[in-house]
Amino acid sequence: MKALRVLLIAALLAACGKKEEPPPPPPPAIPVADFTVLATTDLKDAQPLEEMVLKATGVRLRFRYGGTMESTEAVLSGDAKADGAWFANAKYLLSSTQGQGRVKLQEKIMLSPIAVGVSESDAKRYGWDKPDLKLTWKDIASAAKAGKLNYALSNPATSNQGFMALMGVVAAASGKSEALAAADVDRSAIADFLKGYRLPGDNSTYLSEQFILQQGTRVNAFINYESWLLSLNASGKLREKLRLIYPYEGVSTADYPFMLLNDTRRADYVKVVDYLKSEPAQTWLARQTLRRPIRPEIAAKVDDLLPRQGLQVELPFSPDRALADGLIAAYLNEFRTPIASTFVLDTSGSMNGGGRRQQLIQALHYIAGADASLTGRIARLTQREKLWFLTFSDTVRRPQAFVVPAGKAAARGVAEQDDSEAMRQVLADVRDSADKLQMKGGTALYDAVYDALKLMLDERGKNPAYQYSVVAFTDGESNQGRTLEAFKRDYAALPEDVKAIPVFMVLFGEANEQALKDLVKITGGRVFDARKMPLYSVFKDIRAYQ
């Protein structure tokens, strides 16, 4: 009897125990989808947040970087391919109803005002080291005109810092307290300001590197977010520290809104934002990237890290698209140093393969097209631009010249103008010439690049007020004419001025990339792989160097 009872209890326990068996090994972890974030390039220093966010929230954040205008365009057109976006300034995006529709939620994460960092010795010399200094953007433009201020700044057509600096100048020069319109813009103030624009570029990392090299020789100032200037000061790499000047009644503060684009990721978005606004993340951002915490009580705890602000009156952001578009167009078409370049076009037989001819024609149509989007107009030929086609196969042919006429300069204002009839004709000519390209014969690449450099050198002697470069489109297999060695020898014999003319290689097909890299090592410039990069990116990058 007893045995039976024990047995029964054992059986019961076993039955119970069955439920308590260790659970089967968990199924192979389902990969958590990344939370992709399109971020402006000035946020590269915040990349360690990916790791921190994962640890704190389990959300796998992945940053992808782009310029402000390019990223704005991507979000506006619904092409961002990202769950979220994080911009230094999203006002351009959010001042259109289309942009508002794309952004489901937004939350500001931190702050950094744009400042003018001036080498301390020069700041002292000009009396700009006084605590009660009231230097306006108008004063800054005058100093640039007088040659006292030679600055580095990212491109006004592609970046927030460059654009807001230009806005600050025109707002201060207009004397209006608000609601600036395209028609009010004082054009001479823009011209004055841009006289000091010595070091252009496309992103803060590149500009910082160049600024370190050129401080004291070509440039004595850097216009950028306070966070980048303070980081440079702390890096110990500068010849001398920068004194930060916050333009009087013209400060523009980046407020870094973190935006939700993909509504189905709302829950993860909320987790990420809660973490980014938490004390550990805010303190990390302040200490490591020198941005100001959005939460005042945390800002108070780290105020030893950041300059005291006093009263900094903000520049109101004009949501007037006509003004913004007009300013960018005026900058590109009228105020920036005009571009002169020779396009070296490979018309060898190998270019018939793999759709390369079609790619080349597409590229030429792209720059001579009518794409008026934010990004299209940066890649596009601008007024005053000079362009030569230099085609080659076995031998190099004669160059064909195109000159885009200047527009009619308005006395005042920057209202955007339609392309003139003359400009449209030049663009059509460029497209026609592209369509007529015939591919046959060998590839005398080094001869062609050499001839192009000589052509640009001659032109530069005649008209130095242009920015010269060579852009070569090729599948890169040189088999005629000069060898690389011979090119090197002949290049060395050219006048020293040739060093100011970079060569950009745009690569198609299965080319010998290394040979092209060796070439640009000699000439300066860069290789762009048009098979891996969208054409827009290729041209935007080339523009940044032009």
Add this chain to the structure above:
Amino acid sequence: MPMSASRRAAITVLLAGAFGGALWFALRGQKQDLIEQNDAAAAASMVPLQGVISLDVETFFKDPRVLKVLAAKRMPVNVVRVGSREMAGKVLAGGSANGAPDFFFPSGVVAANQVADAARKANIPAAQVSPFFTPMVIASWEPVAKILVANGMAKAMGPRVYGVDMAKLTQAMLAKTRWKDLKDAGAYEVGRSVLVSTTDLRRSNSGAMYLALTSQALTGDVVTDRATAQSTALKLAELFKRQGYQENYVNGNFDDYVAIGIGKTPMAFIYENQLVSYALAKKGVGEGMVLLYPLPTIVNKVVFVSMNERAKALGELLANDAELQGIAVEYGFRIADSDRFMSTVKPTGLAVEPRVTQVVDPPSFEIMAEMIDTVAKEMSQ
């Protein structure tokens, strides 16, 4: 060999005893857990009410104490935050089985009326109740308030509490007065125009309330006819346009006021509960932060719009449950019991007006829509 009857009986008893014993053992430690699990299961078996709410009440609905009260009352909720202006578009016939929200909790009367209007068109028996309220105020800074007092546009109503003459302030703004043009402007002698920053009225309720209030200030009365609505809104459009870019989410101008400060936002038109809840959460406010009460002002009723009987009961609970009312005060809202509001706010050091007595109503829903349309058209030009 067949089992004897007695033996069979014995086994049955044994089995029952063993089973019961084992069960008793098994349950002894888990009894409490099970009871709680049963409770939770009961709550979970109740289909949560689906709510579409504005940012203003989001923290309230996330508060664990609120969730607990709602669970105890068998009214769990599932809320999603949406801009007040977009709520009317979410009204759906067919009930929750169809994915339609059970209730809406927008940030103000105008949006609530839009929701109710949409419900009427969809033949849904919507009901409204206003469980808490907050007056519209101007968050500002002591030096700025003193300049307004020196120029006859404001008066001190107590220590660090000011009343603003909206008619005079509106006139000064329309006259494009700059801060540095004012008498005794030393503390804020800047070239910017005197303007109150608002959120984008095309997207948020507080911007619309600012339009309502300035229209009253300009005409001296509540606008009731379309012609006056149009002409008044045309005149007032510049108060929005001249601000430049306006944030288009409800906390936008308040975030700038708190984080960037006087240099960007000398005056921000907000709901009183925004600064009060901030003060309660931080146990204080930043140096120099003061509230200006427009004379008269508009009291914003936070309106709960229910789409069915169950949701209606939830609305009544929010309005009448003492605990929920108390929690609402902690988020900066005023309730019928004004002493409770005052005693809650007092420790923060933020000075508030005990009783807001000079109050006007916003114009009717149709007139408001007319004015908002007019301003929106002007702004997109």
